[in-house]
Amino acid sequence: MNAVTSVMEAEGQWVPAMPELAARARAAARILARSSSDVRNAALLHAAAALRERQDEILAANARDLEVSTATAAFRDRLTLTPARVEAMAVGLEDVAKLPDPVGRVLAEWTRPNGLRISRVATPVGVIGMIYESRPNVGADAAGLCIKSGNAVILRGGSESLHSARAIHRAMAAGLRAAGLPEEAVQIAPDADRRHVADMLGAAGLIDLIIPRGGKSLVERVQREARVPVLAHAEGLCHTYVHEAADPDMARGLVVNAKMRRTGICGATETLLIDVAVAPALLPGIVADLAAEGCAFRADARARAILPDLPPASEADFGTEWLDAILSIAVVDGVDDALAHIARFGSAHTEAIVTEDADIAARFLNGTDSAVVMWNASTQFCDGGEFGFGAEIGIATGRFHARGPVGLEQLTTFRYEVVGTGQQRP
Numbered sequence: 537m538n539a540v541t542s543v544m545e546a547e548g549q550w551v552p553a554m555p556e557l558a559a560r561a562r563a564a565a566r567i568l569a570r571s572s573s574d575v576r577n578a579a580l581l582h583a584a585a586a587l588r589e590r591q592d593e594i595l596a597a598n599a600r601d602l603e604v605s606t607a608t609a610a611f612r613d614r615l616t617l618t619p620a621r622v623e624a625m626a627v628g629l630e631d632v633a634k635l636p637d638p639v640g641r642v643l644a645e646w647t648r649p650n651g652l653r654i655s656r657v658a659t660p661v662g663v664i665g666m667i668y669e670s671r672p673n674v675g676a677d678a679a680g681l682c683i684k685s686g687n688a689v690i691l692r693g694g695s696e697s698l699h700s701a702r703a704i705h706r707a708m709a710a711g712l713r714a715a716g717l718p719e720e721a722v723q724i725a726p727d728a729d730r731r732h733v734a735d736m737l738g739a740a741g742l743i744d745l746i747i748p749r750g751g752k753s754l755v756e757r758v759q760r761e762a763r764v765p766v767l768a769h770a771e772g773l774c775h776t777y778v779h780e781a782a783d784p785d786m787a788r789g790l791v792v793n794a795k796m797r798r799t800g801i802c803g804a805t806e807t808l809l810i811d812v813a814v815a816p817a818l819l820p821g822i823v824a825d826l827a828a829e830g831c832a833f834r835a836d837a838r839a840r841a842i843l844p845d846l847p848p849a850s851e852a853d854f855g856t857e858w859l860d861a862i863l864s865i866a867v868v869d870g871v872d873d874a875l876a877h878i879a880r881f882g883s884a885h886t887e888a889i890v891t892e893d894a895d896i897a898a899r900f901l902n903g904t905d906s907a908v909v910m911w912n913a914s915t916q917f918c919d920g921g922e923f924g925f926g927a928e929i930g931i932a933t934g935r936f937h938a939r940g941p942v943g944l945e946q947l948t949t950f951r952y953e954v955v956g957t958g959q960q961r962p
């Protein structure tokens with residue numbers, strides 16, 4: 537048990553075990569799945585109001601987390617809540633409420649020669665187990681998306697955000713209650729003990745889908761232990777490739793934005809690939825712009841031949857997700873070389889090409905096996921909100937059943953509805 541594990545007991549609250557918690561979530565999920573769109577939207581609007589009403593409580597809880605947090609400045613930034621960030625969470629819930637109901641959508645329908653009418657209809661997944669980092673707003677976003685899509689959710693945020701996560705959870709539960717829905721539809725792991733992660737991974741039959749959102753250690757454990765289907769949201773080792781036919785000004789602007797807009801998010805570019813034909817002309821300007829914003833570099837030999845002051849990159853650097861103001865740089869021999877580098881070092885998250893050549897762009901888009909590929913756009917656009925999803929659970933980096941930003945539609949599965957007129961199979 538770590539220092540925060542016993543907080544809930546210390547606060548005099550009973551700590552249910554994960555199987556019991558999941559069983560309650562399952563019962564709540566059944567009610568949620570049958571509830572109307574209006575009722576689920578009402579829960580979101582009530583939860584938004586509760587977040588605003590409880591702003592002081594949430595900020596005080598966050599201050600407790602920050603008091604004991606020993607993490608880096610970037611980590612603390614993600615952990616920190618402000619009045620503006622609480623307001624953004626509330627607005628996020630209201631935005632999700634405005635979106636069309638993903639449940640009950642007819643995804644396809646057809647009639648068989650024997651007259652059977654078959655339709656594929658979107659349904660909630662059931663109970664979702666969400667393991668995420670110490671970024672408290674993720675709890676509100678994930679809970680909001682799950683409520684709207686008719687799913688119950690068990691939240692397990694990072695240990696350093698425990699108090700914040702609980703305060704946000706209380707607001708979400710208040711929203712559900714006010715709408716007449718069971719508050720057990722949104723649950724939170726009882727404490728920060730990692731045994732609850734193990735319990736969630738083994739909860740076959742109780743939890744329908746695990747969404748791990750985090751780094752290598754989490755993903756490795758999930759891959760080892762999960763007995764429940766997984767929708768992995770793993771690291772983002774994203775690349776921006778400047779092709780020889782890139783517009784120079786666009787390339788400069790995009791690389792700086794892709795690296796520096798927010799260095800700590802998974803959609804930030806970690807490696808710049810630049811064509812040998814334009815590197816001597818473009819690299820000095822790009823590096824100067826980035827350095828002016830405080831970026832450091834790890835460059836391969838060919839980049840250092842152009843800019844000898846750049847620190848050398850090791851092989852391991854190209855496999856490192858910096859999540860910081862550091863950029864790896866490699867000079868490449870055209871699009872196929874860039875694709876080979878990405879295939880070797882990438883994490884199947886997001887890659888971008890900057891070029892005015894449509895054929896090369898098509899070759900890059902088709903040749904990259906990542907969840908999101910972009911042409912003349914910043915990798916920082918890999919985000920549910922930016923995709924028009926209202927909010928996001930995160931960026932799915934696996935192959936099934938969703939890839940890229942995960943919003944409402946990706947939180948549904950489907951069933952087939954078959955309507956006959958008494959047909960019997962011969």
Ligand SMILES: NC(=O)C1=CN([C@@H]2O[C@H](COP(=O)(O)OP(=O)(O)OC[C@H]3O[C@@H](n4cnc5c(N)ncnc54)[C@H](OP(=O)(O)O)[C@@H]3O)[C@@H](O)[C@H]2O)C=CC1
Nearest residue numbers: 668669693694695750751753754769770771772802930931
């Ligand atoms: N694809 C996406 O949507 C996103 C990906 N990320 C990625 O996440 C990483 C950064 O996040 P970071 O804060 O480091 O997240 P971590 O991976 O350290 O933590 C995320 C969650 O996983 C838990 N966890 C981590 N390791 C284990 C383990 N071995 N067993 C059980 N639980 C574990 C943490 O709990 P505890 O607090 O106990 O450590 C926390 O709840 C980056 O790689 C980033 O790209 C981040 C956001 C979105």
Ligand SMILES: N[C@@H](CCC(=O)OP(=O)(O)O)C(=O)O
Nearest residue numbers: 614671800801802803918919
């Ligand atoms: N997709 C989101 C960020 C996702 C992400 O990486 O989150 P985090 O690592 O918690 O900052 C965005 O673009 O703002």
